[in-house]
Amino acid sequence: QLQLQESGPGLVRPSETLSLTCTVSGDSISSRNYFWGWVRQPPGKGLEWIGSIYYSGNTHYNPSLTRRVTISVETSKIQFSLKVNSVTAADTAVYYCARHSANWGFADYWGQGTLVTVSS
Amino acid sequence: IQLTQSPSSLSASVGDRVTITCRASQGISSYLAWYQQKPGKAPKLLIYGASSLQSGVPSRFSGDGSGTEFTLTISSLQPEDFATYYCQQLNSYSRRVTFGPGTKVDIK
Numbered sequence: 392q393l394q395l396q397e398s399g400p401g402l403v404r405p406s407e408t409l410s411l412t413c414t415v416s417g418d419s420i421s422s423r424n425y426f427w428g429w430v431r432q433p434p435g436k437g438l439e440w441i442g443s444i445y446y447s448g449n450t451h452y453n454p455s456l457t458r459r460v461t462i463s464v465e466t467s468k469i470q471f472s473l474k475v476n477s478v479t480a481a482d483t484a485v486y487y488c489a490r491h492s493a494n495w496g497f498a499d500y501w502g503q504g505t506l507v508t509v510s511s
Numbered sequence: 512i513q514l515t516q517s518p519s520s521l522s523a524s525v526g527d528r529v530t531i532t533c534r535a536s537q538g539i540s541s542y543l544a545w546y547q548q549k550p551g552k553a554p555k556l557l558i559y560g561a562s563s564l565q566s567g568v569p570s571r572f573s574g575d576g577s578g579t580e581f582t583l584t585i586s587s588l589q590p591e592d593f594a595t596y597y598c599q600q601l602n603s604y605s606r607r608v609t610f611g612p613g614t615k616v617d618i619k
Binding site for chain 2: 454487504
């Protein structure tokens with residue numbers, strides 16, 4: 392059974408870097424059939440795609456975040472990470488990692504989500 | 512590509528037939544998925560490829576459409592269906608993912 396689990400600090404200071412890791416169990420990030428992504432949800436608001444990474448290492452980012460976001464695969468190949476630079480209160484959200492079908496784009500497995508609050 | 516959903520919210524009773532519409536700003540073939548999200552939980556995939564039912568999802572959920580207009584229908588609303596529903600697409604050229612703004616379904 393595939394499982395995804397987000398981990399990282401729940402509190403980040405303004406102007407600092409938000410760093411999260413998604414640990415994948417039950418599948419390989421190297422699979423060509425899927426890509427792996429991050430989605431966030433500010434309190435009381437809708438879902439926002441942050442970016443995705445493919446087995447090849449290619450990445451695609453939301454144009455509204457591309458200057459501040461980096462997604463990478465850890466050398467273990469069972470984790471991928473998210474970094475968001477220069478955070479503000481507007482980056483406060485629940486952050487989800489997910490597995491997407493490479494052909495159709497739907498996300499069939501999600502992590503439980505982790506709340507990250509940006510505050511001094 | 513932008514996605515819009517209508518209505519943004521609706522009130523319905525158990526047993527009602529409910530239809531939610533998702534419109535894309537340009538044609539997306541059938542690259543559309545629908546999710547259900549309950550408070551404090553991750554989204555759950557219901558429909559992919561516009562009309563394919565995800566394994567384990569009750570058959571009262573169905574999806575239809577292609578191109579720019581899509582619908583999610585719940586044939587007979589159940590108490591556990593009160594939630595927020597999102598559509599989502601993948602742009603096959605840019606590989607960007609977009610979510611619709613959501614439709615909240617609550618109890619009348």
